[in-house]
Amino acid sequence: xxxxxxxxxxxxxxxxxxxxxxxxxxxxxxxxxxxxxxxxxxxxxxxxxxxxxxxxxxxxxxxxxxxxxxxxxxxxxxxxxxxxxxxxxxxxxxxxxxxxxxxxxxxxxxxxxxxxxxxxxxxxxxxxxxxxxxxxxxxxxxxxxxxxxxxxxxxxxxxxxxxxxxxxxxxxxxxxxxxxxxxxxxxxxxxxxxxxxxxxxxxxxxxxxxxxxxxxxxxxxxxxxxxxxxxxxxxxxxxxxxxxxxxxxxxxxxxxxxxxxxxxxxxxxxxxxxxxxxxxxxxxxxxxxxxxxxxxxxxxxxxxxxxxxxxxxxxxxxxxxxxxxxxxxxxxxxxxxxxxxxxxxxxxxxxxxxxxxxxxxxxxxxxxxxxxxxxxxxxxxxxxxxxxxxxxxxxxxxxxxxxxxxxxxxxxxxxxxxxxxxxxxxxxxxxxxxxxxxxxxxxxxxxxxxxxxxxxxxxxxxxxxxxxxxxxxxxxxxxxxxxxxxxxxxxxxxxxxxxxxxxxxxxxxxxxxxxxxxxxx
Amino acid sequence: xxxxxxxxxxxxxxxxxxxxxxxxxxxxxxxxxxxxxxxxxxxxxxxxxxxxxxxxxxxxxxxxxxxxxxxxxxxxxxxxxxxxxxxxxxxxxxxxxxxxxxxxxxxxxxxxxxxxxxxxxxxxxxxxxxxxxxxxxxxxxxxxxxxxxxxxxxxxxxxxxxxxxxxxxxxxxxxxxxxxxxxxxxxxxxxxxxxxxxxxxxxxxxxxxxxxxxxxxxxxxxxxxxxxxxxxxxxxxxxxxxxxxxxxxxxxxxxxxxxxxxxxxxxxxxxxxxxxxxxxxxxxxxxxxxxxxxxxxxxxxxxxxxxxxxxxxxxxxxxxxxxxxxxxxxxxxxxxxxxxxxxxxxxxxxxxxxxxxxxxxxxxxxxxxxxxxxxxxxxxxxxxxxxxxxxxxxxx
Numbered sequence: 001x002x003x004x005x006x007x008x009x010x011x012x013x014x015x016x017x018x019x020x021x022x023x024x025x026x027x028x029x030x031x032x033x034x035x036x037x038x039x040x041x042x043x044x045x046x047x048x049x050x051x052x053x054x055x056x057x058x059x060x061x062x063x064x065x066x067x068x069x070x071x072x073x074x075x076x077x078x079x080x081x082x083x084x085x086x087x088x089x090x091x092x093x094x095x096x097x098x099x100x101x102x103x104x105x106x107x108x109x110x111x112x113x114x115x116x117x118x119x120x121x122x123x124x125x126x127x128x129x130x131x132x133x134x135x136x137x138x139x140x141x142x143x144x145x146x147x148x149x150x151x152x153x154x155x156x157x158x159x160x161x162x163x164x165x166x167x168x169x170x171x172x173x174x175x176x177x178x179x180x181x182x183x184x185x186x187x188x189x190x191x192x193x194x195x196x197x198x199x200x201x202x203x204x205x206x207x208x209x210x211x212x213x214x215x216x217x218x219x220x221x222x223x224x225x226x227x228x229x230x231x232x233x234x235x236x237x238x239x240x241x242x243x244x245x246x247x248x249x250x251x252x253x254x255x256x257x258x259x260x261x262x263x264x265x266x267x268x269x270x271x272x273x274x275x276x277x278x279x280x281x282x283x284x285x286x287x288x289x290x291x292x293x294x295x296x297x298x299x300x301x302x303x304x305x306x307x308x309x310x311x312x313x314x315x316x317x318x319x320x321x322x323x324x325x326x327x328x329x330x331x332x333x334x335x336x337x338x339x340x341x342x343x344x345x346x347x348x349x350x351x352x353x354x355x356x357x358x359x360x361x362x363x364x365x366x367x368x369x370x371x372x373x374x375x376x377x378x379x380x381x382x383x384x385x386x387x388x389x390x391x392x393x394x395x396x397x398x399x400x401x402x403x404x405x406x407x408x409x410x411x412x413x414x415x416x417x418x419x420x421x422x423x424x425x426x427x428x429x430x431x432x433x434x435x436x437x438x439x440x441x442x443x444x445x446x447x448x449x450x451x452x453x454x455x456x457x458x459x460x461x462x463x464x465x466x467x468x469x470x471x472x473x474x475x476x477x478x479x480x481x482x483x484x485x486x487x488x489x490x491x492x493x494x495x496x497x498x499x500x501x502x503x504x505x506x507x508x509x510x511x512x513x514x515x516x517x518x519x520x521x
Numbered sequence: 522x523x524x525x526x527x528x529x530x531x532x533x534x535x536x537x538x539x540x541x542x543x544x545x546x547x548x549x550x551x552x553x554x555x556x557x558x559x560x561x562x563x564x565x566x567x568x569x570x571x572x573x574x575x576x577x578x579x580x581x582x583x584x585x586x587x588x589x590x591x592x593x594x595x596x597x598x599x600x601x602x603x604x605x606x607x608x609x610x611x612x613x614x615x616x617x618x619x620x621x622x623x624x625x626x627x628x629x630x631x632x633x634x635x636x637x638x639x640x641x642x643x644x645x646x647x648x649x650x651x652x653x654x655x656x657x658x659x660x661x662x663x664x665x666x667x668x669x670x671x672x673x674x675x676x677x678x679x680x681x682x683x684x685x686x687x688x689x690x691x692x693x694x695x696x697x698x699x700x701x702x703x704x705x706x707x708x709x710x711x712x713x714x715x716x717x718x719x720x721x722x723x724x725x726x727x728x729x730x731x732x733x734x735x736x737x738x739x740x741x742x743x744x745x746x747x748x749x750x751x752x753x754x755x756x757x758x759x760x761x762x763x764x765x766x767x768x769x770x771x772x773x774x775x776x777x778x779x780x781x782x783x784x785x786x787x788x789x790x791x792x793x794x795x796x797x798x799x800x801x802x803x804x805x806x807x808x809x810x811x812x813x814x815x816x817x818x819x820x821x822x823x824x825x826x827x828x829x830x831x832x833x834x835x836x837x838x839x840x841x842x843x844x845x846x847x848x849x850x851x852x853x854x855x856x857x858x859x860x861x862x863x864x865x866x867x868x869x870x871x872x873x874x875x876x877x878x879x880x881x882x883x884x885x886x887x888x889x890x891x892x893x894x895x896x897x898x899x900x901x902x903x904x905x906x907x908x909x910x911x912x913x914x915x916x917x
Contacts, residue, residue: 169522196888224522225622225884383892 006070010077014132017080020087021053021136022109027096029141033236034101036142041264048138053083057137064129093515101152109144156212163218164247173226174199175248176366177279179233179241180256180292181272182409183359184209186390187256188232190356191363193384197376199227209234211243228370235275237265245282252369253279253307254290254362258297259409263440273301283307290365292358293319310340312361314354323361326354328422337361345374347381352402353391353415360384389515391416398506400425405515408436410446413513414453420511421457427507428460432496434516435469444472451476463488463496466516523557526880527605527621527647531563532638534630535718538581543859544627545578550862550872559605559619561594563628569594571605571618594618598644623883624649625876626856634856635661635713648887650879652831652855660829660855662713663744673828675821676849678840679703680746682712685737696726699745706748709733711740722748751843754851755808757818758836758861759826760875762882766826768819769864773808806867814841817848825850832886833879836861
């Protein structure tokens with residue numbers, strides 16, 4: 001195969017194009033949790049299969065099977081280079097994380113791609129460019145991941161066994177599991193703060209709430225001086241929680257809520273409940289299960305466990321731990337908690353939202369069990385700092401920002417709007433939201449409800465991001481007579497921010513409700 | 522998994538050997554099932570070493586040989602780096618001699634007890650079981666200690682203080698100032714050394730001048746106090762932190778001469794030739810005192826501990842003027858000899874439990890500090906004021 005100038009130019013452009021498409025392909029696979037089924041659904045539903053890069057790759061593969069005319073080579077080189085430049089200039093919210101697994105995947109892909117092109121170039125040269133372009137199409141990442149599966153399985157198994165060995169060497173470690181459709185991360189933070197009054201506490205960080213995340217936390221962060229390990233457990237399908245419990249064997253478990261999250265994988269709320277309660281059902285005799293009975297589906301579920309059970313709620317007299325007497329004043333929320341032995345203790349916190357009072361109550365139930373004196377519970381609760389993006393509050397140049405970007409469920413949104421409505425704002429109340437996603441059949445209704453709540457919370461302006469829930473939210477707003485001219489529709493958060501920056505005045509309060517992952521289109 | 526405890530001792534101070542004794546005693550009392558004990562010795566030249574040979578006092582007779590049988594190490598003052606690095610990097614193998622989860626200091630005197638060492642460890646972020654730089658410095662310096670206690674209403678004797686340069690350049694004026702404030706007999710001390718070094722009782726002007734001339738060879742800061750002639754010394758240890766602490770039983774060390782001398786403290790004990798540190802001083806535990814006096818001393822010891830913001834275990838030395846029954850705080854030792862284990866054993870806390878408590882206090886302090894905001898993640902250079910007026914720059 002002679003290297004003509006046009007071929008050389010094309011090869012250079014091809015390298016950049018290959019790098020760009022490979023990175024994007026891999027990134028989206030990572031964001032879909034390395035699950036082929038999930039990836040496929042995303043690929044089809046977002047229209048990725050018909051994207052411009054696919055068109056480029058496919059059309060060029062077809063054309064280069066027949067002709068390698070220099071003009072075509074230059075044309076495609078230009079298109080590929082432009083595409084690559086665009087891709088590399090993109091600012092993604094969640095970038096590709098180069099974990100060891102990704103590195104192995106990229107290594108396999110690079111090797112096999114190079115081998116395929118080289119082989120074709122040697123034995124069937126006129127197919128070489130077509131093969132090269134075909135290999136830039138999306139979806140190859142699934143194939144290469146499949147090839148790497150045996151290696152990954154072995155590596156994962158080794159890490160898993162290592163984590164198990166570490167846990168066995170710390171028999172005195174108290175392990176607490178927290179799960180729920182929402183509220184688990186906040187509860188985890190609150191529990192960590194309160195138990196730290198007496199113990200050296202480790203909690204799984206950020207969103208490490210999968211089995212592998214827990215394995216990594218154990219191997220990288222668990223130290224011999226830790227007395228308590230709080231494990232946040234997330235689930236995308238049945239059996240996920242049980243899998244984590246089989247590794248860590250918690251003695252205490254908290255179920256914060258059962259809601260309508262990830263319905264497209266679970267199918268029904270009953271299945272969600274069954275999965276969450278895998279935690280409680282795995283607890284040993286003498287252990288403790290703590291359940292939120294304000295969450296209907298959680299209260300309804302009849303679980304069988306050997307452990308002791310405690311329930312918590314705001315105001316329900318049947319609950320073991322009952323929060324009540326909630327009062328709001330400038331920047332402070334006060335409340336009381338009544339314990340099973342009828343002791344009533346008063347607390348103060350700077351955290352916003354009634355849902356968080358529930359979360360704190362759950363943490364206090366565990367704190368009682370682990371022997372934290374009430375006086376220390378009180379000082380800890382008073383010092384709890386807000387968690388970023390979970391109804392956290394920020395002031396910037398005269399404007400108050402309520403950042404609830406990490407909340408993605410209706411109950412949380414209701415709570416945030418409640419806080420917004422109570423806010424003593426001199427200026428306007430503004431909401432920026434794309435609505436809820438991944439709610440299966442309930443998505444439209446939930447978003448319409450959201451529209452209604454926004455209207456009823458005294459909001460002055462509503463910015464609806466992305467068209468996915470535009471219709472549903474607008475319908476809800478209109479049903480409650482929200483003025484049409486106050487509804488703004490934008491394509492992205494960036495656009496919303498730009499528009500706001502132009503019109504904002506001192507004293508305004510803006511609520512950012514929910515965020516969308518980059519893989520969302 | 523065992524907790525890695527770095528026991529650090531020795532140091533560039535006159536109490537280097539005492540510190541070795543404290544450390545060796547402590548290491549033998551620690552639970553080897555719970556802890557991985559890492560001895561770290563600081564030589565008189567200020568170099569750090571680690572190795573098992575450091576755990577027996579016999580090996581210290583021949584320093585040259587000992588230092589050749591252990592390896593030189595160092596810590597990096599980088600936050601989060603808890604590794605003990607080898608000075609001599611091996612060709613094959615790791616250049617990390619050990620990782621340290623918590624430090625148990627057994628250093629006495631200058632650079633070890635005065636906050637210098639503590640400051641270094643603060644840089645690394647490793648939890649450590651002794652008072653922080655502030656409390657260490659104030660506890661070590663007799664002048665600042667008395668200033669703070671006086672302000673908190675805790676009884677201390679009258680005192681007068683000055684610097685070496687002040688003495689050397691304005692001696693007569695200083696003498697007059699001292700004599701105006703205090704009356705003979707007095708006691709002259711370098712402000713920031715331990716263990717009775719440079720300390721002298723004086724009964725008239727010529728003795729005063731001689732004593733201060735001697736003291737300034739040891740220190741830049743000098744304190745002169747009223748001497749209590751009919752003196753009874755009582756010591757009391759305190760264990761805990763700046764919020765929550767308890768006192769041990771009291772002890773009455775028996776002494777030779779007017780004050781407990783270096784010889785009394787460390788080389789006394791008569792028949793027993795082997796140096797056993799504070800244990801060999803003849804002492805009475807618990808001290809036979811009226812209950813009221815004991816209660817007052819124990820309460821005041823805790824008040825002193827808190828006023829100076831201490832953590833860990835300290836020993837507070839009191840003076841009772843038997844002429845009129847007044848009780849004064851003399852000084853505080855923020856890392857006491859032998860960690861005062863003998864006082865705690867008499868109080869019902871065995872040495873092993875004492876060490877466990879110290880390590881727990883170290884971790885607790887680190888936890889509490891981690892919850893305080895020490896820096897903001899925002900970069901103020903990147904911040905743009907929404908209205909633009911303050912920056913004064915051109916509008917975009």
